[in-house]
Amino acid sequence: MKKLINGVDTVLSESLDGFCAAHADIVTLGEERKFVRRATLTPGKVALVSGGGSGHEPLHAGFVGHGMLDAACPGQVFTSPTPDQMLAAAAAVEQGGGVLFIVKNYEGDVMNFEMAAEMASGEVMTVVTNDDVAVENSDFSTGRRGVAGTLIVEKVVGAAAEAGADLAACKALGDRVNARTRSMGIALTSCTVPAAGKPTFTLAEDEMEMGVGIHGEPGRRRVKLMPAAGIAAELIEAIAGDLGAEARGDAILLVNGFGGTPAMELYVMYENARAELEKRGVRIARSLVGTYVTSLEMAGCSLTVTMLDEEIARHWDAPVHTAALRWKM
Amino acid sequence: MKKLINGVDTVLSESLDGFCAAHADIVTLGEERKFVRRATLTPGKVALVSGGGSGHEPLHAGFVGHGMLDAACPGQVFTSPTPDQMLAAAAAVEQGGGVLFIVKNYEGDVMNFEMAAEMASGEVMTVVTNDDVAVENSDFSTGRRGVAGTLIVEKVVGAAAEAGADLAACKALGDRVNARTRSMGIALTSCTVPAAGKPTFTLAEDEMEMGVGIHGEPGRRRVKLMPAAGIAAELIEAIAGDLGAEARGDAILLVNGFGGTPAMELYVMYENARAELEKRGVRIARSLVGTYVTSLEMAGCSLTVTMLDEEIARHWDAPVHTAALRWKM
Amino acid sequence: MAMTDVGEAAITALATAMAEAMFAHAGELTDLDQAIGDGDHGLNMKRGFEAVMAELPAIAAKPLPEALKAAGMQLVMKVGGASGPLYGTLFMTLGKEIGPAPDRQELAAALAAAIAAVKARGKSDTGQKTMLDVLAPVQAALAAGASIGEIRAVAGEAADATVPMRATKGRASFLGERSIGHMDPGARSSQLLVEAVCGVLGGGR
Amino acid sequence: MAMTDVGEAAITALATAMAEAMFAHAGELTDLDQAIGDGDHGLNMKRGFEAVMAELPAIAAKPLPEALKAAGMQLVMKVGGASGPLYGTLFMTLGKEIGPAPDRQELAAALAAAIAAVKARGKSDTGQKTMLDVLAPVQAALAAGASIGEIRAVAGEAADATVPMRATKGRASFLGERSIGHMDPGARSSQLLVEAVCGVLGGGR
Ligand SMILES: Nc1ncnc2c1ncn2[C@@H]1O[C@H](COP(=O)(O)OP(=O)(O)O)[C@@H](O)[C@H]1O
Ligand SMILES: Nc1ncnc2c1ncn2[C@@H]1O[C@H](COP(=O)(O)OP(=O)(O)O)[C@@H](O)[C@H]1O
Ligand SMILES: [Mg+2]
Ligand SMILES: [Mg+2]
Ligand SMILES: [Mg+2]
Ligand SMILES: [Mg+2]
Structure with missing residues (x-):
């Protein structure tokens, strides 16, 4: 394995530190590196929180900022983040408009975000993306995977949230973009x-x-x-x-x-x-x-x-x- | 060799066609694919023309547009473009302010741009970038190579040209940025x-x-x-x-x-x-x-x-x- | 099986045995997951049980139900992936359903409830080439009064039985027919956990 | 050597022989350039001589000086890289300096001027492990009255002599000491071009 890293145990933390330092005008790193959030939040706006396994960069942390996400939770490489991360992220960026989770359709991601949504104190809705048509027989599987189309959902819903759409409208728009x-x-x-x-x-x-x-x-x-x-x-x-x-x-x-x-x-x-x-x-x-x-x-x-x-x-x-x-x- | 191409003879032309189609709001492809130029030019502005062998994308065509280059000449992969390309590009984007060539320091590039400068009808100056300190004994070689620092030269000089700096000022600034x-x-x-x-x-x-x-x-x-x-x-x-x-x-x-x-x-x-x-x-x-x-x-x-x-x-x-x-x- | 309170020493022994099984077989689980998943199951389970071990003194000091819930919460909060919520739910539900000094029947009933909770969380059932295909037969054997040796054998056979199955849940389901011929990594980790428990309860292998 | 005008047939034969040498050895030149350069010299020369061949009827119809200038311009405009301006300058200067019916002395003088132009363009000289290390001894042999067979031998020895040299011009110079032990690709292409010309003038190999 040839990688520009110091070790497999530190690659993620160093990469996150570097990312947040290089883009300090846009993002801030949450405590214990549980999430990456916008440096500046907008009161009243629906908060968009996404996340997933790491290794898909720039998704999702690279899409945190004005007009897109409010926070992203980085999991271990290719492993869903955990509910404590989503709870901490939601608490950090929720501004009175509720929280929309944007989740790629993998059982791990869906279940972890689901557990977080159940444990969260405020109002939470979830959009699950599943744009990958490679999965043909989705009746016999856990359904289509969420892949690159997720970025389009995040961009479009992010703009709507910025424009003042409420939580239900953001959720409906996200589902609609995903469906198209x-x-x-x-x-x-x-x-x-x-x-x-x-x-x-x-x-x-x-x-x-x-x-x-x-x-x-x-x-x-x-x-x-x-x-x-x-x-x-x-x-x-x-x-x-x-x-x-x-x-x-x-x-x-x-x-x-x-x-x-x-x-x-x-x-x-x-x-x-x-x-x-x-x-x-x-x-x-x-x-x-x-x-x-x-x-x-x-x-x-x-x-x-x-x-x-x-x-x-x-x-x-x-x-x-x-x-x-x-x-x- | 595993590449997403149709053939080694068409990879460059198809890639350029795709690039110019995807960014048609910013760039236009020159005749015979000799250069990529800005879709919109600014009268009186110093015209910045760069170029070099292909295979370094997004350099240079990806830096054509407002605030950076006016045109870029793509050579064959890793091979300097030819003087006819630079002459055609210069003719297409020159707006009365003269032309500044930005050239990475490789003998091929330097000589081809030099021949173009000699053949060009209008006023031409040249900045040669040579930021690569890997070349230690530059007395015993053709000198340092121009590498990623070229993008910084293009950005900074591009902004100066946009702000109305004249040809000599652009040339001097380019040399100064390169030196730093x-x-x-x-x-x-x-x-x-x-x-x-x-x-x-x-x-x-x-x-x-x-x-x-x-x-x-x-x-x-x-x-x-x-x-x-x-x-x-x-x-x-x-x-x-x-x-x-x-x-x-x-x-x-x-x-x-x-x-x-x-x-x-x-x-x-x-x-x-x-x-x-x-x-x-x-x-x-x-x-x-x-x-x-x-x-x-x-x-x-x-x-x-x-x-x-x-x-x-x-x-x-x-x-x-x-x-x-x-x-x- | 224990008729008096399961105490600190027993909880420590059980947790340690499970953790060691996960550590020792992390490479194997990852290999299995590379074949039909995304190659992280061993790493996930290792990370989760490292978190459990880091909290072990605190966990083992609690009564069994609370210890199970705490261990489950560690798994939920640290494993990630599909197996985190599933194993977390398994242990948390066991903790909710069990008393401090369970007999076989109570344990079998709690395990049945925990398996049902996993099914609800995973929108899944037996026969889909998952951990459930080990957990369910083990629960059945437990309920039917099987010996520790028999339970261990059931777990092994059940894990082996996932090899010819076609996955319809989990990442392996994306493979369709191609998931056939490989053991499910979650089935294997369940088998290893059952074996670890059997080892402690039965005294050695 | 020709004392009457070099006509269409001779120009066609010379250009074709040079082009075929470049086509036949493109892989070898690229291999040499991969060792100490960027691996495109064979492709560059092939592309340049394809352009010459595409224009051959028009080129060959011109008097020798114009034909050489036209061929040189094709090389300048199509080869790119370092070798394009250098070989282009070589042929264009030859065209400028030569008459329509050169004798040996005129040819030697024109080649000397062309080599000087290459040195000026390349800010280079002999001894730097480049094409000049073949071109210069070939010119000297020509001026000294060497036979075609002798010139061919000189070109071969000169190309071989670049192997132990340390490059101080061209991409190979970036290698410093590591450029030693490899033949310079441009020296080899010059040798091949000289051989091609010798083959036509001397009738066969
Ligand atoms: N819906 C489900 N129900 C039950 N078990 C499941 C389900 N999805 C996955 N599993 C189990 O989880 C295992 C994979 O866990 P792991 O590799 O840690 O997570 P991930 O698949 O997210 O990478 C599978 O081998 C399978 O046994
Ligand atoms: N400054 C120079 N003077 C003379 N010959 C040179 C010079 N620079 C390069 N060459 C010749 O050109 C050859 C390389 O040509 P080529 O590979 O086509 O160009 P590039 O180096 O731009 O890829 C070298 O092997 C050398 O013989
Ligand atoms: Mg995973
Ligand atoms: Mg080259
Ligand atoms: Mg996995
Ligand atoms: Mg080369």
């Missing part, structure tokens, strides 16, 4: 969980994992490495197929790198995905290309499509000032 | 040039390259993998040692990923570098942590320190709106 969002990804190489010290899976030099999860979970199947056009076609087929009749009109296209794939390749994927979507009558009205929801140093990428309407587009365009996403301020 | 900037990096893995099809170098599972260049050029020496603290200490020692007495007061600290290293590790490096610098009486007044000046998918990072003064800090803080760096607008 689909993702799927592929991996070229494995990630290595620091504490495990060895790759989570192995792929031959000519293989890729189609439909991989952001923890390196296996996807639909292992296939021979394909050209970018073929990968884009299969991912967009899965996404558009699942959206069905909704896949018409304006969309956000997010091409998300998993950590080890450079921008050059992401833009190649963007170009191929764009062509596929336009063939199907989807117009790319907004684009985001970069490394946002990662799986440590895994090479690969995911495509995410969110079907826009006027409200979602307006909130997407609204100012945002976080460590990893910033515009108009 | 030092970088050094390390690699954990090699990159693979698409057309070459195999890694540029090989490192054993327990080795790293100390002082690596952004083309995978060998550095000072090959050493055993060190903890982050040791790496930060050696890099900062080289940087601060070279700055000498200037290494006092406020600085920008840029922790730059080479393409294959995830944010978690970059923030660990930031934390360790920050501690080293503060021990030496350097105060980190501005921070930038991310993947900005890359070497394809190489794992590793570089540290860059720029000693600030009021003018440089003011231009650093000024609004910028490019694909890869954006604030206050």
Whole structure:
């Protein structure tokens, strides 16, 4: 395992310390590193709290700030954070408008946030994201995973909360954005969980994992490495197929790198995905290309499509000032 | 070689097409893909043109836009662009204020920009960046390489040009920022040039390259993998040692990923570098942590320190709106 | 089984045996989880039982019900992942349902209630290739009067029986057919915990 | 050597031979450049001579001086890297200095001027482990009246002689001592170009 760390026991704490020091104008680290919160809170606003296992940086702490989250709870690498973290975060950022948990659909995350919601003193609602269409037979599993689409939910609901939407409205909007969002990804190489010290899976030099999860979970199947056009076609087929009749009109296209794939390749994927979507009558009205929801140093990428309407587009365009996403301020 | 591409001959063109489509609000692709230019130009302003071999994305095209470059010329992967590109770019963006070339110090880049400057019709000046202290005996070589510090030069001079500085002032400022900037990096893995099809170098599972260049050029020496603290200490020692007495007061600290290293590790490096610098009486007044000046998918990072003064800090803080760096607008 | 109060020494022995089992098998559990999950189960259980051990003097000083609740709360608050809330719920519910000096019947009833609480928390049931596929047969054997040796054997067979199962809960469910042929890591950790308890109660292996 | 005008057929033969040498050895040049540079020299030269070949009918139709300038401009505009401006300058200067029907002396003088232009462009000199370490001895042999076979031998020995050199120009200079023990890629490409020309002029290898 080759990583820029001092040890597997300190990687998380040092990384959080560094993150909060580098972005001290935006964020503050909570006690015992239980959460990362905005440096400045807005009285009365609904407080958005997310979190999940670490290793997906910049998700979620990189999206704490004006126009997005109020706090993020970092778990151990690939392990859900614990209810004490969520309780501490909620207590720190709740400003009288209630708390909205934004949770990626993994049993660990869902159960831990659920326990926190049960134990919390104030009003709490929860949006669970589940945009990963790689999981085909969701009746026979715990359902679709929440992946890169979570960032779009956080951005859009964050803007609505900033604009004064109340807790129920934020929850409804979050559910609506999630329902209009689909993702799927592929991996070229494995990630290595620091504490495990060895790759989570192995792929031959000519293989890729189609439909991989952001923890390196296996996807639909292992296939021979394909050209970018073929990968884009299969991912967009899965996404558009699942959206069905909704896949018409304006969309956000997010091409998300998993950590080890450079921008050059992401833009190649963007170009191929764009062509596929336009063939199907989807117009790319907004684009985001970069490394946002990662799986440590895994090479690969995911495509995410969110079907826009006027409200979602307006909130997407609204100012945002976080460590990893910033515009108009 | 595992890359998200359709072929080694189309990777660059597709990537540029994707980049310009994804950021059509900011940039436009020049004819025959010779350059990427701002979508909107400012009459009278000094035109900043940079460029270099591809494979360092987002450098340079990702820094085209308000407050930074007017145009960037992408060469083949790791190969300087050619004079026809620079001539076409200069002609497209020159607005009456003359043209400033910003060139990383590699013989190929320097000579190609030099030939373009000789052939150009209008007024041209050139800033050559050479911030890489890994090159110790610069008397016996072609001198220090221009690496991640180039982004700081582009940002600061870009802001000055936006504020109305004339060509000579921009050139002088660029030289001054470069003179106050030092970088050094390390690699954990090699990159693979698409057309070459195999890694540029090989490192054993327990080795790293100390002082690596952004083309995978060998550095000072090959050493055993060190903890982050040791790496930060050696890099900062080289940087601060070279700055000498200037290494006092406020600085920008840029922790730059080479393409294959995830944010978690970059923030660990930031934390360790920050501690080293503060021990030496350097105060980190501005921070930038991310993947900005890359070497394809190489794992590793570089540290860059720029000693600030009021003018440089003011231009650093000024609004910028490019694909890869954006604030206050 | 204990008919007098389960005291400090017994609680310490039980907790220590469980913790040591988790520490000793952390690598194995992680390997199992790498095959069909996300490769952290061993680390999660280790972290949780480290937290329990750190609090052990305080925990063991309490009456059994309170000790179980406190240990469960440690697991909830420190493990994270899916297994944290589930094992936490298991121990906290055991603590709620049990008296300070349980006999076999009381223990069997409390374990049944705890398993039901896990099912509610996990929206899951037996047959889905999870820890429940070990916990439920162990509870049944306990209720049916099985000896410690028999219970230990039931736990081992039950863990083995998860190998051919297809997961429909937990991360392994994302694998569909491909989850077949691997032992469920949570089933294995449950088996190890049962074995640890049996070891203390039966005196050695 | 030609005393009448170098015509279309000869220019075509010379350019084709040089291009084919670059195509055939692109992998080898890239390997050499991977050892002490950035691994693109073969690709660069291939791209440059592809551009020359694409324009060959137009180039070969020109008188020799114009043909050399046009080929040099193709190299400048298409190769990129360090070798583009350098080989481009070499051919463009040759074109400027040479007549349409050069004899040996004229060719030697033009090559001397072209080498001087390369040195000026590259701020370099012989002994720095670059293409100059092949070009300069080849020019000297040419000026001294060496036979084609002798010139070919000189080029080969000169390329070999770069192996023990320490680079002080080009990317290899960043390696310092570590540049020793590898042939310079630009020296090798110069040798190959010289060999190609010798092959055409001398009729075969
Ligand atoms: N819904 C559920 N009901 C019961 N047990 C479950 C459920 N989900 C997961 N498990 C158990 O938890 C184990 C995985 O735990 P762990 O790896 O620690 O958490 P995570 O899956 O979040 O990484 C599985 O092997 C399985 O036995
Ligand atoms: N300053 C120089 N003077 C003469 N030759 C040089 C100089 N710099 C580089 N070269 C030659 O160019 C070769 C490298 O060319 P190439 O790999 O195409 O360019 P780059 O180094 O930009 O990648 C070297 O092997 C060397 O022979
Ligand atoms: Mg987990
Ligand atoms: Mg090159
Ligand atoms: Mg797990
Ligand atoms: Mg080269």
